Amino acid sequence: MTMLAENPVADFSDDTIWVVLGKALFIFVFLVVGTILMIWAERRVVARMQSRPGPNRFGPFGLLQPLADGVKLILKEDITPRAVDRVVFVVAPIISGTAAFLAFSVIPFGPEARIPFTDIRTPLQLTDLPIALLFILAAAAVGVYGIVLGGWSSGSTYPLLGGLRSSAQVISYEIAMALALVSVFLYSGSMSTSAIVDAQASGGTAQLFGMTLDLPSWHAITLLPSFVIYCIAMVGETNRAPFDLPEAEGELVGGYHTEYSSTKFLLFFLAEYVNMFTVSAIATTLFLGGWRAPFPLSLWDGANHGWWPMLWFVLKVAIFMFCFIWLRGTLPRLRYDQFMALGWKWLIPAALGWTLVVAGLRATQQFESVSTQKVLIGVAAVIAALLVVVLFIDWLVSPEERRQPRQAAEPQAVDPFAGGYPVPPMPGQRLARTSGPVLVAQQVPAAGQDTTDEEQDSQPGEEARRG
Amino acid sequence: MSPYVPILVLLGIAFAFSLLTVGLGMILGPRRYGTAKMEAYESGIQPTPRAVGGGRFPVKYYLVAMLFIIFDIEGVFLLPFAVAFDSLGMFALAEMVLFVATVFVAYAYVWRRGGLEWE
Numbered sequence: 001m002t003m004l005a006e007n008p009v010a011d012f013s014d015d016t017i018w019v020v021l022g023k024a025l026f027i028f029v030f031l032v033v034g035t036i037l038m039i040w041a042e043r044r045v046v047a048r049m050q051s052r053p054g055p056n057r058f059g060p061f062g063l064l065q066p067l068a069d070g071v072k073l074i075l076k077e078d079i080t081p082r083a084v085d086r087v088v089f090v091v092a093p094i095i096s097g098t099a100a101f102l103a104f105s106v107i108p109f110g111p112e113a114r115i116p117f118t119d120i121r122t123p124l125q126l127t128d129l130p131i132a133l134l135f136i137l138a139a140a141a142v143g144v145y146g147i148v149l150g151g152w153s154s155g156s157t158y159p160l161l162g163g164l165r166s167s168a169q170v171i172s173y174e175i176a177m178a179l180a181l182v183s184v185f186l187y188s189g190s191m192s193t194s195a196i197v198d199a200q201a202s203g204g205t206a207q208l209f210g211m212t213l214d215l216p217s218w219h220a221i222t223l224l225p226s227f228v229i230y231c232i233a234m235v236g237e238t239n240r241a242p243f244d245l246p247e248a249e250g251e252l253v254g255g256y257h258t259e260y261s262s263t264k265f266l267l268f269f270l271a272e273y274v275n276m277f278t279v280s281a282i283a284t285t286l287f288l289g290g291w292r293a294p295f296p297l298s299l300w301d302g303a304n305h306g307w308w309p310m311l312w313f314v315l316k317v318a319i320f321m322f323c324f325i326w327l328r329g330t331l332p333r334l335r336y337d338q339f340m341a342l343g344w345k346w347l348i349p350a351a352l353g354w355t356l357v358v359a360g361l362r363a364t365q366q367f368e369s370v371s372t373q374k375v376l377i378g379v380a381a382v383i384a385a386l387l388v389v390v391l392f393i394d395w396l397v398s399p400e401e402r403r404q405p406r407q408a409a410e411p412q413a414v415d416p417f418a419g420g421y422p423v424p425p426m427p428g429q430r431l432a433r434t435s436g437p438v439l440v441a442q443q444v445p446a447a448g449q450d451t452t453d454e455e456q457d458s459q460p461g462e463e464a465r466r467g
Numbered sequence: 468m469s470p471y472v473p474i475l476v477l478l479g480i481a482f483a484f485s486l487l488t489v490g491l492g493m494i495l496g497p498r499r500y501g502t503a504k505m506e507a508y509e510s511g512i513q514p515t516p517r518a519v520g521g522g523r524f525p526v527k528y529y530l531v532a533m534l535f536i537i538f539d540i541e542g543v544f545l546l547p548f549a550v551a552f553d554s555l556g557m558f559a560l561a562e563m564v565l566f567v568a569t570v571f572v573a574y575a576y577v578w579r580r581g582g583l584e585w586e
């Protein structure tokens with residue numbers, strides 16, 4: 001394998017400001033129209049999954065329903081509750097709505113193509129940077145400001161908790177996401193989106209039984225664990241079901257946008273859907289070969305030229321968007337501690353370990369002095385050393401527990417009626433009795449102490465009368 | 468043209484759209500005064516005087532933020548390493564393994580001390 005260019009493969013040197021303006025407007029319209037279609041598709045598909053028709057009155061198949069909702073939202077009263085911080089309350093949705101569009105500026109829709117009715121040839125991508133993926137991560141992080149400021153400035157309990165939950169969630173899953181990207185960079189040698197798509201053009205060949213086989217080229221196949229980790233992290237990152245804890249209706253009403261109405265709410269809503277498009281487009285670009293045609297289609301020579309690649313790209317993104325709806329229609333919401341445990345205790349160590357494995361594999365391919373055997377010995381040595389260190393920490397942190405092994409505690413005998421009404425036992429407690437008269441303001445019998453029925457029967461009657 | 472100019476153009480379009488949308492809502496929406504709707508929404512009960520005991524919130528979130536910084540910095544170190552991996556050679560691989568091992572030790576420590584538990 002050869003060393004890949006570190007800089008973007010696509011050439012933007014001929015783009016005039018008008019071409020740039022046109023492409024930027026196209027991306028904007030693409031995302032807004034995509035959001036409208038996505039809202040329609042989500043309502044229709046979830047409805048179908050729940051055996052009901054869904055919106056079907058406005059336009060063919062209810063296609064105009066999201067537009068009608070948008071017009072209605074604009075004509076609604078823009079309520080600003082008394083407790084809000086007036087400046088931040090307005091700024092927060094603007095930050096969210098603006099930052100959501102940014103990441104799409106480095107997403108490649110296709111290779112170089114001719115703009116219709118002109119002679120201008122330009123890459124179907126607004127721009128590309130040597131650090132494009134770093135820019136995308138940064139743009140996603142700016143969006144968190146909108147959420148946390150919106151929650152804080154509302155001056156209300158539910159939005160505050162929803163905003164905090166949401167920001168904790170996004171930053172937790174961003175780590176796993178960034179670590180999943182590391183192995184992609186290892187294999188493509190670049191952070192530029194066009195170079196990463198280029199790196200997935202062909203996967204090399206392998207000799208098997210005398211035949212030359214083309215190896216799969218998509219990172220989703222060669223780096224499957226990274227792809228899985230990224231897919232889980234992207235759902236957590238966009239606050240979507242089953243990770244939609246910031247908007248858990250049963251706990252937090254609407255989450256960070258509870259106090260928002262009219263078009264400010266519309267902007268938060270739009271930002272959420274645009275973020276879904278962004279993470280889907282990143283997944284497509286990094287793992288599914290970007291705009292390159294999928295296997296049977298790629299046999300046709302014209303599939304990767306002109307405007308066709310944009311169709312493949314949009315179809316791949318649409319598959320991810322459908323999966324978002326599918327998840328919502330299928331899975332129940334996680335509890336918050338389960339959700340944080342999944343991110344911190346499973347995804348992060350898995351992503352870290354997988355990154356080490358990928359680096360070792362890449363070293364055996366790239367550096368001729370390194371044999372597979374040496375790498376395996378090295379990995380085993382590292383794992384052994386880590387285990388020793390972890391055991392040492394375990395011993396260091398809990399010396400007292402080590403010296404005096406925890407004795408199985410005698411279950412405490414508790415009178416369930418001690419507080420005046422029956423309560424179920426806590427973990428590690430034993431009920432002294434399960435029926436009998438209700439005590440009022442009586443001391444709970446100490447653990448292990450035997451209480452006879454006579455004692456219990458004589459006291460509660462008197463105390464109940466006093467109470 | 469600098470590759471960052473197109474990003475600014477898209478930023479400008481998105482910002483103008485956001486401003487326009489918020490402005491439209493302010494101009495076109497009706498204004499009807501109501502005492503109840505000016506209050507913070509708490510499912511119909513009397514709202515607490517200030518959000519969650521005067522804007523205070525669980526210290527747990529600070530811990531998450533600090534842990535995030537530790538691991539994000541790790542990511543920041545890993546990204547350039549991954550991009551330049553092919554030209555750095557075996558030495559970089561060994562260094563990266565050592566670096567990840569030290570971060571992993573910190574991670575195990577945090578886990579053992581209960582920093583990752585959420586009650």
